[in-house]
Amino acid sequence: MEFNEAHHMFRKTVRDFVEKEINPHADEWEKAAIFPGHELFKKLGDLGMLGLEYEPQYSGGGVDHSYTMIFAEELGRADVGGIPMAITVQTDMATPALAKWGSHELKMEYLAPACRGEKICGIAVTEPDAGSDVAGLKTTARRDGDDYIINGRKIFITNSIQADFLVVLARTSDEGGYKGMSLIVVPTDRPGFQVIRKLDKMGNHCSDTGELAFDDVRVPVTNRIGPEGRGFQLQMQQFQKERMIAVYTAVGAMTRAIERTVAYLKQRQAFGQPLINNQYIQYTLAELVTEIEALRYLGHACCEQIVRGEDVTRLATMAKLKAGRMGRRVADQCLQFHGGVGYMDDMWTSRYFRDSRLASIGGGADEVMLRILTGMEGFQA
Amino acid sequence: MRRRRPSESVNIIVCVKQIPDPETPAASFKVDEAAKKVIPAQGIAPVVNPFDPQATEAALRLRDAAGEGKVTVISLGPDSARDAIKHALAMGADEGVLLNDPSFEGIDNFQTAVALAKAIQKIGAFDLILMGRSAADWDMGVVPAGVGQLLGVPVVTVAKAIERNGGAVKVDRVLDDGFQTVETPLPAVVSVSNEFGEPRYPQLRQIMLAAKKTVQVWGAADIGMAADELGASGRWLPLDALYVPKVESNVEIIEGETPEEKARNLAQKLRAAKLI
Numbered sequence: 044m045e046f047n048e049a050h051h052m053f054r055k056t057v058r059d060f061v062e063k064e065i066n067p068h069a070d071e072w073e074k075a076a077i078f079p080g081h082e083l084f085k086k087l088g089d090l091g092m093l094g095l096e097y098e099p100q101y102s103g104g105g106v107d108h109s110y111t112m113i114f115a116e117e118l119g120r121a122d123v124g125g126i127p128m129a130i131t132v133q134t135d136m137a138t139p140a141l142a143k144w145g146s147h148e149l150k151m152e153y154l155a156p157a158c159r160g161e162k163i164c165g166i167a168v169t170e171p172d173a174g175s176d177v178a179g180l181k182t183t184a185r186r187d188g189d190d191y192i193i194n195g196r197k198i199f200i201t202n203s204i205q206a207d208f209l210v211v212l213a214r215t216s217d218e219g220g221y222k223g224m225s226l227i228v229v230p231t232d233r234p235g236f237q238v239i240r241k242l243d244k245m246g247n248h249c250s251d252t253g254e255l256a257f258d259d260v261r262v263p264v265t266n267r268i269g270p271e272g273r274g275f276q277l278q279m280q281q282f283q284k285e286r287m288i289a290v291y292t293a294v295g296a297m298t299r300a301i302e303r304t305v306a307y308l309k310q311r312q313a314f315g316q317p318l319i320n321n322q323y324i325q326y327t328l329a330e331l332v333t334e335i336e337a338l339r340y341l342g343h344a345c346c347e348q349i350v351r352g353e354d355v356t357r358l359a360t361m362a363k364l365k366a367g368r369m370g371r372r373v374a375d376q377c378l379q380f381h382g383g384v385g386y387m388d389d390m391w392t393s394r395y396f397r398d399s400r401l402a403s404i405g406g407g408a409d410e411v412m413l414r415i416l417t418g419m420e421g422f423q424a
Numbered sequence: 425m426r427r428r429r430p431s432e433s434v435n436i437i438v439c440v441k442q443i444p445d446p447e448t449p450a451a452s453f454k455v456d457e458a459a460k461k462v463i464p465a466q467g468i469a470p471v472v473n474p475f476d477p478q479a480t481e482a483a484l485r486l487r488d489a490a491g492e493g494k495v496t497v498i499s500l501g502p503d504s505a506r507d508a509i510k511h512a513l514a515m516g517a518d519e520g521v522l523l524n525d526p527s528f529e530g531i532d533n534f535q536t537a538v539a540l541a542k543a544i545q546k547i548g549a550f551d552l553i554l555m556g557r558s559a560a561d562w563d564m565g566v567v568p569a570g571v572g573q574l575l576g577v578p579v580v581t582v583a584k585a586i587e588r589n590g591g592a593v594k595v596d597r598v599l600d601d602g603f604q605t606v607e608t609p610l611p612a613v614v615s616v617s618n619e620f621g622e623p624r625y626p627q628l629r630q631i632m633l634a635a636k637k638t639v640q641v642w643g644a645a646d647i648g649m650a651a652d653e654l655g656a657s658g659r660w661l662p663l664d665a666l667y668v669p670k671v672e673s674n675v676e677i678i679e680g681e682t683p684e685e686k687a688r689n690l691a692q693k694l695r696a697a698k699l700i
Binding site: 048053089090091 | 634
């Protein structure tokens with residue numbers, strides 16, 4: 044994939060932003076298990092970074108997916124995984140369906156302020172009894188005149204403590220299975236909405252994750268995104284973006300982790316010479332950077348497919364699977380090469396080890412990726 | 425030289441420089457002592473001099489406060505110096521000029537001032553010339569004064585705030601032991617310090633606009649520089665030698681049973697070395 048001058052300038056701007064506006068606060072936000080979402084998102088919104096591919100009339104940037112890829116790769120270089128996750132949940136997980144299928148009025152009310160960084164949003168799909176198996180979800184949106192009345196529970200919802208609105212996948216009919224679901228925009232100030240608890244996680248501490256209750260939450264029918272009953276399909280499309288973001292951020296994070304590890308190994312002396320001179324370490328690093336580059340270019344291929352408007356499901360699924368697994372390997376190896384200091388809680392290696400683990404679970408677990416690929420490749424008699 | 429009569433509209437020229445990344449690890453910083461040149465560190469891209477985006481920021485604020493005007497960015501350097509200009513354009517500057525010529529290779533700060541002054545004369549009208557307080561590579565900070573001298577306009581250095589008042593600017597300067605406020609009529613040269621505040625990040629929209637803008641490239645002949653003014657032979661400040669100083673350190677552990685005894689032993693050592 045070819046990058047032009049605008050791409051390079053954009054990459055540099057995002058990198059500067061990460062280094063100056065995120066990294067200096069990483070430790071503080073991780074410790075507090077929250078970050079100043081509205082403050083940070085407003086800064087990003089002012090730069091036009093929160094709606095890169097969306098239409099300018101909704102405060103979007105009007106550029107193609109290659110900028111999203113660069114944005115996510117550079118966010119992945121942040122010292123803390125929770126912030127890239129929080130930002131990209133807003134930009135590429137909660138809003139793609141709204142941007143593509145939402146009404147003009149709905150986009151003016153919710154998408155535009157999200158792009159400007161004035162509102163924070165999240166995507167509420169997972170439930171206590173339904174995660175990767177979306178067909179199992181139970182939350183209902185019952186029609187009552189011009190309103191829906193929403194009831195149910197959602198869990199592991201990123202941004203939900205600070206969110207101004209959530210895009211909720213709920214059942215609008217009793218058809219069951221993959222049928223009869225709709226995506227609905229739910230403002231979090233509606234009576235009946237409640238954050239039951241803020242969840243403690245293994246990693247990504249600064250990102251707020253909640254368990255949510257919807258008890259007779261009333262929203263207008265006009266808050267529905269796209270046709271009634273098509274929510275599952277819209278969410279599946281939206282998932283492709285989420286998976287690609289997971290790949291791009293993982294590539295950025297892995298690249299930086301290797302850079303930092305190499306810098307450490309060059310100055311760390313053992314047995315009379317820098318550790319980097321150890322052939323086992325050299326060869327291991329060579330293997331890892333080879334695989335990271337392979338994944339980066341698989342990501343580029345996906346990006347090109349998206350820019351051309353082609354179906355990216357097959358390659359995106361492969362890339363997501365590989366990103367999750369590679370992230371775990373790279374994090375483990377970087378920690379290992381740091382020795383005892385790498386195991387310390389305040390070292391970046393520990394945080395990266397914890398944060399990167401999520402990529403094999405969120406946005407569809409590795410096993411779901413394998414299942415999709417098995418079907419697509421026809422590996423069944 | 426035509427000087428613009430001050431009006432509400434403001435016409436500003438910003439000089440920026442691309443330099444080796446000051447964050448380059450010491451181990452990667454190398455010089456070619458025979459050629460008296462810095463060898464570019466492999467894999468570490470050059471950057472915009474850290475003080476220069478502040479000069480650009482100052483220019484943009486003054487232009488925006490005036491409501492109309494133009495910010496033109498000039499850089500003298502290799503092809504890659506176009507990136508420094510493009511960064512300023514992405515911040516919101518209007519036009520860019522790159523002074524690029526093989527005979528600029530190896531010139532000193534004074535020759536640079538001559539080249540910039542001639543380029544500014546070629547551009548024509550200006551109210552204000554802004555630069556970073558110094559470039560973080562050679563760190564001499566003489567180019568603003570040189571350009572001011574050559575153009576015959578006042579020079580105010582190390583500004584932390586600039587306020588335009590009609591045909592004059594009020595400048596808060598940073599001194600070693602405090603601050604000083606001065607006023608000077610326009611046109612003038614002002615060098616801007618890091619105390620000015622954080623420069624803005626380029627917005628996506630401005631990046632896309634900047635990518636489409638053409639940077640004019642002027643060679644030595646375009647700005648009327650004579651051959652004997654150029655090249656290493658034309659330096660005002662001959663460079664005798666360039667080398668990385670050797671840093672030697674000797675560590676001695678001060679022995680002692682107690683912290684007090686260690687402190688006493690340390691004091692005796694320092695006294696013996698006539699350091700205290």
